[in-house]
Amino acid sequence: MSGFIYPPESVYNLLPREEVVTQKPPRYMSKFRSTVILENKSTKDTTRTMGPAKAEVPSPDKYLKKHSKESKQPEKARSFKEAHSCTARKPPVPARTDQPLMGLQTKRDFIKTATAVPMRPRPTCVDTSKGHKQPLENSGLLPKYIKKKDYGEVPEYLQHRNEDEKRAQEELRNFVKEQREQGAMKQLSEEERLNILEGLRKNLNVLHHDYQCLSLVIETMTKKAHKERLEAKMKQLENDISLVERFKTIYIPKK
Incomplete structure (x- = not known):
């Protein structure tokens, strides 16, 4: 209690004091309160009914069947094995008196195919240990450049350059010869x-x-x-x- 400080004694503290009552401001009321109440009642009254709800009754002919509400999976396409299985019904064997169909043509001539020369395999080059291959022509191992018509011939631009060099040397030689004949230069x-x-x-x-x-x-x-x-x-x-x-x-x- 050492920390509590009493108020200083005074004669004025003994006099009774009037209690001051604070007046609160009036409570806020929205001007749309009545409109909201009416809207809420109008929406509730629409669902109030006397007796069972008036709904469309299904026809007796459209009764609920078994497994009608279960989800159905899409039908799968028949596989090659199912389509060509022994269970499929095959056409009947033609009778002995039936006439064969004439004039049928096939897209492939089997006689020419059997007598034709087999196609040679395309030369390839395997460049990895895992068997990756590419055409031999694109691998750089095929000497196709030596088969060109102009192989081994000097290109035209080198021929022009050699001619220019020869012409420059000839002009220099002629100039030196002229200067030497005139006596302007001497040879060491x-x-x-x-x-x-x-x-x-x-x-x-x-x-x-x-x-x-x-x-x-x-x-x-x-x-x-x-x-x-x-x-x-x-x-x-x-x-x-x-x-x-x-x-x-x-x-x-x-x-």
Whole structure:
């Protein structure tokens, strides 16, 4: 009871007080209440009858039969075995005096079929262990391309290309011949070609020696640029050496 706090004592608390009565608002009533009641009564009154309901009585001729209300399954079609079983009635055997039917024709001529040459099986190729097969013509194993009329012949576009190359070489040869006759170009001798080749190799060795003397760590831009210049010069010398070694005949313009 330590937590309970009594109200402070006052003289005014001893005076009687008038009880305040709160007035509730009137209850809500819908304006459609009476209409709903009438509609509900009208629907109920329609099902009220005096005695048994007036319904159509079935005719005595249409009486309920046995299993008439059970669901029936659709009839199954007769199978080939049932249709051709021994229970089916066959037509009677014709009498001895009956005349045979003349002029009957069948869709298939059995005499020609028996005397015809049997059809050869189509060549196939089995490409899997499970027996999958395909026509041999589509498998790529049949050498059908060698039977073409133009097999082994050079295509036309290659012939045109070879003719263009020959024509370009002939024009270059004629141009070099004209320049040499005019004295504008001279042919290097074999000794001069070997001397030029030896000089290029010496220059390449010198540059390669300088390249090997570079430091392992390139930390400045100057060293990096010097290394790139050496690599570019060695690459150019290698190209020149391969060019001189490949061509035995070299023409240079006269000064």
